[in-house]
Amino acid sequence: MPPLSTQPYKGTRDFFPADMRFREAMFAVMHRVVRKYGFDEIDAPIVEPIDIYLAKTSEEIVGQQIYAFVDRGERRVAIRPEMTPTVARMVAARFHETPKPIRWYSIPNVWRYEQPGKGRLREHWQLNCDIFGAASERLADLEILNLAVDLLKGYGATHTHFRVYVSHRGILNGVLGDELKLPQEKWPAVARIMDKKAKLKNDAYTAMLDAEGVTPAQQKELDLFLSEKIDYLKQKPQIEGASYIIEMLESVADLGLADFIEYDPSVVRGFDYYTGLVFEVFDAHPENRRSLFGGGRYNNLVGAFGKETLNAVGFGMGDVTLEVFLRTHKLLGDQPRNVDLYIALMDDALGGHALALANKLRARGLSVEVSLGAGKLGKQFQEAEKKGIARVVIVGENEAASGVYAVKTLATGEQVALKAEEI
RNA sequence: GCGGUCGUAGCUCAGCUGGUAGAGCACAGGUUUGUGGCACCUGGUGUCGCGGGUUCAAUCCCCGUCGAUCGCCCCA
Structure with missing residues (x-):
C-alpha cells in the first residue's frame, strides 16, 4: 500500500494552530457584534434530507454543487450547501413557542462541489444572521443591512473598504417583464449579461443581448435602467420594489449609512427563494473587487415546512472571502498565542x-x-x-x-x- | 468544466537542450552541565507529487493522474 497522502481533501483546509487562532479571531468579532443586536446562536446537523434544498435553493447548487448520497436506510440526504433552509426548518419546528421577531445566527460549515479558487473552496464556514416574523419587514431589512455594515466595521473596516449594493427582486422582474415585455424564460440569461456588463466591451455586450433576441428599443430601456439607477425608479413608481428601494435609501441615510449602502440595479443573487430585498457586499479594493457576501428577504421559505409562514430576511458571510478581505486590507493578521x-x-x-x-x-x-x-x-x-x-x-x-x-x-x-x- | 503556470529537504527555492541533488532558513546536538536571543562546530533526512513511457541512464523529454495557483465558464 502506498503511503497515504497528508493533503486534506480538495478544496478543504486543515486548521493548524495558527490557522485556528485566525479563524477564532474572525469568529470572535462575529459573536461580539451579532450579540449586540440580540441574536441567539443556533447550530444543526451538517446533513439534511435533500428535499429541503430541492424546491428553494438555486437549481445550479442542487444540480451540480451539492454533496448528496443515499444512506443505509435508503434516505436521500445532502451535506448542507447553505444554512438558510435549515434555519427555516428550525423556525418552523418551534414556530409557536418562539417569541417574534426571531433573531438567530450560526456559524456552520457548508459544502459545495465547485472549482476551488481564490476566495472559493468546497468547505467554508459561514456566518448566518436571520430575522423572522418582524411586524415591519422594512425595519427588519434595515436592521439586517445595519448589522452587515456593523460586522465589517467590527474588524475596523470603513466605507473606503467595502460597499453594500441593494436592490429588490421585484425590480428586475418588473423591468424585464412589464417594461421590456421579455418572455420570462429569457430573464435569467439577460440578467446574467447585465451582471457582466462592466466586464464586457460595449459591442460584445450588445452582441450578447442581440443573441438573446433583445431588440434595440429594449436595449435602450435596459441601458436607462442600469445607468440612471435610482432616478429610473423614481420615474417608474409602478415597478414592484421601486418605491421600497427609494424609501429604504432614505432610511439608510437617516441611520448615517449613506456612505456604505447604495442601489445597484444589477444585483441579482442566485437563490430562488428571495422575494424582496436583495443585497451584496463588495470589496472596494481595486485588486479585490469581488463580492464578499450577500443576502436578502425570503418570505416563503418557512411556509414550506408547514401551514404557517413567517417573513424572513438574512445573509450569509463566508470565512474564505472574509479572510481575503481582512488580509488584503490588513484589518486582521496572524494571531499570537496567548499563554502567560x-x-x-x-x-x-x-x-x-x-x-x-x-x-x-x-x-x-x-x-x-x-x-x-x-x-x-x-x-x-x-x-x-x-x-x-x-x-x-x-x-x-x-x-x-x-x-x-x-x-x-x-x-x-x-x-x-x-x-x-x-x- | 476549459486553458496557462507550478509541484525538488520541515519552509523558501537553485539544479547549465538527460549522467543516481544543492543553498539559505528551520531543526537536533555541542562550544562542560542554574540563565536564551549573537558567534562557531557537527548532524540527518529527500522513493525530485504519483503512475506509466522513451533511453545504457530521467528531477530534466513524452503521456496520464492528483494537487496548488491564475484566467475563463459558472456562481455566491
Missing part, C-alpha cells in the same frame, strides 16, 4: 512540584505551560520564546525549597524573585 507563563524545570525530580505550582497559578486564572522534561535552562528559554510566552518561572531546588521563584521576562531579561501568590 512557562515553567522551566531544573531537574525532572522537581516535575511534581512544578505541576502543583502550575495548578496554583491556573486557579488564579493564568495560563501556564510546564516544561515536560528538564533540559538546559537556555534551551527552555528558547522554547518559551518560540511558543510566544512572555515570562518564565524557574523551578529548581532552591525555589522548591523556599517557595520563592525566579521569574524572568524574556523580552527584557529582567528577573525577579516572587512567591507563588505574587506571580
Whole structure:
C-alpha cells in the first residue's frame, strides 16, 4: 500500500494552530457584534434530507454543487450547501413557542462541489444572521443591512473598504417583464449579461443581448435602467420594489449609512427563494473587487415546512472571502498565542512540584505551560520564546525549597524573585 | 468544466537542450552541565507529487493522474 497522502481533501483546509487562532479571531468579532443586536446562536446537523434544498435553493447548487448520497436506510440526504433552509426548518419546528421577531445566527460549515479558487473552496464556514416574523419587514431589512455594515466595521473596516449594493427582486422582474415585455424564460440569461456588463466591451455586450433576441428599443430601456439607477425608479413608481428601494435609501441615510449602502440595479443573487430585498457586499479594493457576501428577504421559505409562514430576511458571510478581505486590507493578521507563563524545570525530580505550582497559578486564572522534561535552562528559554510566552518561572531546588521563584521576562531579561501568590 | 503556470529537504527555492541533488532558513546536538536571543562546530533526512513511457541512464523529454495557483465558464 502506498503511503497515504497528508493533503486534506480538495478544496478543504486543515486548521493548524495558527490557522485556528485566525479563524477564532474572525469568529470572535462575529459573536461580539451579532450579540449586540440580540441574536441567539443556533447550530444543526451538517446533513439534511435533500428535499429541503430541492424546491428553494438555486437549481445550479442542487444540480451540480451539492454533496448528496443515499444512506443505509435508503434516505436521500445532502451535506448542507447553505444554512438558510435549515434555519427555516428550525423556525418552523418551534414556530409557536418562539417569541417574534426571531433573531438567530450560526456559524456552520457548508459544502459545495465547485472549482476551488481564490476566495472559493468546497468547505467554508459561514456566518448566518436571520430575522423572522418582524411586524415591519422594512425595519427588519434595515436592521439586517445595519448589522452587515456593523460586522465589517467590527474588524475596523470603513466605507473606503467595502460597499453594500441593494436592490429588490421585484425590480428586475418588473423591468424585464412589464417594461421590456421579455418572455420570462429569457430573464435569467439577460440578467446574467447585465451582471457582466462592466466586464464586457460595449459591442460584445450588445452582441450578447442581440443573441438573446433583445431588440434595440429594449436595449435602450435596459441601458436607462442600469445607468440612471435610482432616478429610473423614481420615474417608474409602478415597478414592484421601486418605491421600497427609494424609501429604504432614505432610511439608510437617516441611520448615517449613506456612505456604505447604495442601489445597484444589477444585483441579482442566485437563490430562488428571495422575494424582496436583495443585497451584496463588495470589496472596494481595486485588486479585490469581488463580492464578499450577500443576502436578502425570503418570505416563503418557512411556509414550506408547514401551514404557517413567517417573513424572513438574512445573509450569509463566508470565512474564505472574509479572510481575503481582512488580509488584503490588513484589518486582521496572524494571531499570537496567548499563554502567560512557562515553567522551566531544573531537574525532572522537581516535575511534581512544578505541576502543583502550575495548578496554583491556573486557579488564579493564568495560563501556564510546564516544561515536560528538564533540559538546559537556555534551551527552555528558547522554547518559551518560540511558543510566544512572555515570562518564565524557574523551578529548581532552591525555589522548591523556599517557595520563592525566579521569574524572568524574556523580552527584557529582567528577573525577579516572587512567591507563588505574587506571580 | 476549459486553458496557462507550478509541484525538488520541515519552509523558501537553485539544479547549465538527460549522467543516481544543492543553498539559505528551520531543526537536533555541542562550544562542560542554574540563565536564551549573537558567534562557531557537527548532524540527518529527500522513493525530485504519483503512475506509466522513451533511453545504457530521467528531477530534466513524452503521456496520464492528483494537487496548488491564475484566467475563463459558472456562481455566491
